[in-house]
Amino acid sequence: MVSFRLARQHLLAALLALACFTPALAQTTDPLPSWGNGAAKKDITEFVARVTAPGGPDFVPPAQRIATFDNDGTLWVEKPIYVQVVFAVDRVRATARQHPEWQKKQPFKAAIENDMATLAASGSKGLLQIVAASQAGLTPEEYDKTVLAWLAVALHPRFNRPYTELVYQPMLELLAYLRANGFKTFIVSGGGADFMRAWTEKIYGIPPEQVVGSMGGLKFEMTRDGSPALINLPHIDFIDDGPGKPVGIERFIGRRPIFAFGNSDGDLQMLQWTAAGSGARFMGLVHHTDAEREYAYDRHSHVGRLDKALDEGTAKGWTIVDMKRDWTRIFPFEP
């Protein structure tokens, strides 16, 4: 009986080993069809080949293949303004009756009046107040439902499509390609973690526990009926942007990425932190250069400004995606 069991286990081990070759064989078809055939695609596939070659000088064990992606402007559209801000403004307007004090107080007054110019002028401090107000008092489950209900009906003003359709097809392919090669893919975004976690698994295949983002205050309490509850508080606890990104990575992931992709100066420190590790590294930036199919912006944009990171990335030879040239398809709905 023992020898039979051992033989069976050997057979299964052999089958499992065979099965593990599936991804490699499947790559006879192009895993990145929307990436054209430029330098960006070559950088990516060469990097992946280097770190996954068993016995090679740059081999990285699967457990250490951590890849981090910014969200707004890197995985989905961030123009004309961050999707979460649109949601938060809608939510402030929808709940304004319960908050008469907002009628005379900025930036709430601007939000209620849909005065985007004044709201934008309130800067990140103002936007964060709106964002915090949009989740205060809700349990995480309630907030989740609110976000999903909004995403189901809200449409992008230019593309007239749900925001979750405005994700970049080349990046969906890249996420899947990295995972097929043993990478663990994370989002590291200045956006609210809870806002993203409601939908990232379905849209990107990235589960909630691999989403790092900004976070509001959160409190545990026993409700009057004796059941435990978590309640969102009306302040921001952690801003996962700029120098906050390496801090968020260390706190939530606890390992330095070997692969990082961003699109703005808010990603610079994440890319610097990734670059400064030892061994093979990949640093990528999406440069929005296609006003026709998406948007063209960089150094002078309030949303997603790409200035210092463009200079540093150029100087240091990071991979800079020229959206117009490098992406043959931008959105999944394109033919």
Next chain:
Amino acid sequence: MVSFRLARQHLLAALLALACFTPALAQTTDPLPSWGNGAAKKDITEFVARVTAPGGPDFVPPAQRIATFDNDGTLWVEKPIYVQVVFAVDRVRATARQHPEWQKKQPFKAAIENDMATLAASGSKGLLQIVAASQAGLTPEEYDKTVLAWLAVALHPRFNRPYTELVYQPMLELLAYLRANGFKTFIVSGGGADFMRAWTEKIYGIPPEQVVGSMGGLKFEMTRDGSPALINLPHIDFIDDGPGKPVGIERFIGRRPIFAFGNSDGDLQMLQWTAAGSGARFMGLVHHTDAEREYAYDRHSHVGRLDKALDEGTAKGWTIVDMKRDWTRIFPFEP
């Protein structure tokens, strides 16, 4: 060529499907040999069978099979005092020369003099000061090395063995059993996340990104030579204990566990939060009842007090492990 490739893919799919049966077949041998045959083991295996039965009324998809474990007293020994406190005291003593101000300031004076009674009397506030001081000024990599160097030489005062050998064999089996059944295993501990992350992958098979714990302040900066660095600050930012555990779970995992295991009142809120979800749930407590093989303590212990959680767990029918009765083997080194 196409049909050949398809045929090969079908073959591989069949092999993969076969290979996926390995865990099920392997379970003809007992996956929990150190659990004896009492009620605790039955509770665990019945729960796992219910949530993994495809088409069953309690089926939970793998992505939602989140299991959270406390660390001190649940996965490894916490007596006579938390391992991290022993480390932190050693570290304070080793670096005392650089901090002349500690000579006259409690709780540092007590730590330097190895006066554990005075240190214990300083309460959790005092212990946290020692813990924060033990990592302040170090980069995460330096701290990691310091922890590993200490663990390589420090011995437990009673068992005279490295602390990493004083992990509970039944819990190692349980972690592996859950993972073989599609669960994702997390640590949710009041201990420092960085302290644990240095060794949890090797000892428990739990990677850094699945370790939730207390966290000190952390700052990103560019050093004088222009390279980016993260530096630990001398204060505690987040205490992942008691009501902090559900908060930590929501922030770091973003899903409610369906399975949680603890051993003290510091785990009560995590267990309540787990219990309050819908669908099948498992709540477990390790009750330290074996003074001969390990320790016996509960309601009156300063370290790992189990009082309110014992009452609530008993009243609500949670699984309470009687260490003496339910575990046939406690440590891996036992014959």
